[in-house]
Amino acid sequence: MELNPEMLEPSACYKLLIGTVVPRPIAFVSSISTTGNINLAPFSYFNAVSHHPLVLAFSVALKADGSEKDTLRNVRPVSEGGTGEYVINLAVEPYIRQVAEASESLPYGESEFNHIDLTTVPSQLVQAPRVAESPVAFECRTLQIVPIGTFNLVLGEVVHLFVRDDLVDENYRVDTQKLAPVGRMAGNNYCYTDRQFTIPNGLSR
Ligand SMILES: Cc1cc2nc3c(=O)[nH]c(=O)nc-3n(C[C@H](O)[C@H](O)[C@H](O)COP(=O)(O)O)c2cc1C
Structure with a gap:
């Protein structure tokens, strides 16, 4: 199939994109209003x-x-009615549901935390709390928001990082197997990342 995106309905572009750019990591964003x-x-x-x-x-x-x-309303800079701060928690196996x-x-x-079985912990530098159950949390300040058609791309600088102690060694190497991140596939489908393999340097030479 040869496809010209300009000739396609947005819903077709959506299905093609979410079915091909896979697996996608999932930012679980906690934010706070003014x-x-x-x-x-x-x-x-x-x-x-x-x-x-970062x-x-x-x-x-x-x-x-x-x-x-x-x-989006919350992460907008203060001058645009937001707090300009948020936390990117990672979506991992234990709480993917x-x-x-x-x-x-x-x-x-109305907070999702009132309906969902997850807890908050205060962050170190930003007002938004992190998700206590998340093994990794990036505390971010909004750098720039780029409008792209019906989307807004939020670029954020990480001002503080939380990584659970058992996941990272003294050289900052992360045990990605233990981290157990979940990827988003198309629709309501997700994937695990526990089948990992190594390609040694020089294999193709
Ligand atoms: C796994 C997953 C990934 C999602 N990714 C996006 C995304 O990248 N962009 C987006 O606008 N909505 C995405 N959504 C939908 C938003 O999570 C949904 O619109 C949510 O209600 C927004 O919440 P808010 O209004 O509290 O910000 C996704 C939903 C799921 C379940």
């Missing part, structure tokens, strides 16, 4: 952008009615 309401939502349009400085990006769609999702549950849309100001 009035102190805590919000939690998963985003799989997510990846690392730079490690010097920058992560995730992309948020506008709602069908054109309004902004709670996360709660991650999916947190994608339910709630009225602005």
